[in-house]
Amino acid sequence: MDFLAPLSGIAAVVVPVFLIAALGFGWKRAKLPYDSAFITTFAINVSTPCLVFSSLVRLTLGGEELLTMAAASVGCMLLAGLLATPLLLAFRLPLRVYLPALSFxxxxxxGIPVCLFAFGETGLGLAVLFFAALAVLQFTIGPALAAGRTDVAQVLRTPVIYAVAVAVIVLLTGIQPPQWVTNTTTLLGNCAVPLMLLSLGVALAGLRMQGIxxxxxxxxxxxxxxxxxGLAIVHLLGLQGTIRGVVLLQSTMPVAVFNYLWALRYNNAPEEVAGMVLGSTAMAFLALPLLLLAVM
Incomplete structure (x- = not known):
């Protein structure tokens, strides 16, 4: 039954992502103890930076490839924003509400778990690099769009940025970190993916869709x-293979939950953004098998 092989490969990617997110969703709905403040803070400040560092230092990419991946990430977000702007203006929809959600x-x-299950450790490293560039923009341009100003202090308090900087220095200089550093960051980084998916499920369980x-x-x-x-950027940069697949997968991911948090913080119709997070995540799960067929 060779025709079942592609379906089996897709199920191996989709099912773990869905089940772990569903576990978080069900946990929240069942009102079981879940310290969202602690887990979110730990994921953002500890496990995710460790995942970024430990994944990037294991990459065998050269400086040119690192820049290419970062450029692809930035290009996907900027192009999505440029395409969305005239549509929002034509329908007289506020840019401060919808543009961040359509861009990030x-x-x-x-995205990171999907790329990990689809392309293994190489996919994980490339997805983390894409996410690192995304995080920098999301903590600078994101709140600037939502609030009409840039919060420099918020940027300087983002540990992922420092993890990226240190990892890039290690890669470019060829310095070998001590084994205890790599072991510790790898161990802590391994917590990030399940925590991300659980947190996604918990966050979605707390949202309500209005203006369906x-x-x-x-x-x-x-x-x-x-x-x-994503398609335009991979064509423009001539990307092939795993890098192409990771860029397409990451670029096609649904609305980031952080967009809801910015909308809530700056009172930019958070219920509308919550509906987009919920709706686009459901659509992404449905579209993921077709997307995986196109990139794997």
Whole structure:
């Protein structure tokens, strides 16, 4: 039954992502103890930076390839934003509410696990690199779009940025970190993926979809714009193989949960953004098998 092999490969990627996120969703709905503040803080400040560092230092990419991947990440986000802007203006929808959500994909707690299961350790490292560039923009341009200003202090308090900087120095200089450093960061980094997926499920369980039709339309637009932007960037940069697959997967991810947090913080119609997070995540799960067929 060779025709079942592609389905088996896709199920190996989709099912773990879905089940762990569903576990978080069900946990929240069952009102079981879940310290979201601690887990989110730990994931953002400890496990994710360790995952970024430990994954990047294991990469065998050269400096040119690192720059290419970072450029692809930035290009996907900027192109999605550029494509979304005239559409939002034409329909007289506020840019401060919708533009961040349409520009920034969920490259962390959904994109990283998907790329890990699809492409193994190499995919994980490349996905982390994509996410690192995404995180820098999301903590600079994201709040700037939502609030109309840049919060430099927030950027300087983002540990992922320092993890990326140290990892890049290690890669470019060829310095070998002590074994205890790599073992510790690897161990802590291994917590990141399940915590990301659990947190995604918990966050989705707490959201409510309002304005269903518009939320669904904007959710579909995020998926379409992300895929088209990724397709354009991989063609423009001439990317092939695993790098191409990772860029397409990451770029097509649904609306990042952080967009909801920024909308909530700056009172930019958070219920609308919550609907986009919920709707686009559901659509991404449905579209993931087809997307995986296209990239694997």
């Amino acid at each position: 994909p969920n490259g962390g707690n959904m 039709l518009r939320s669904l339309a904007m959710s579909a637009l995020r998926i379409v714009l992300g895929f088209l932007s």
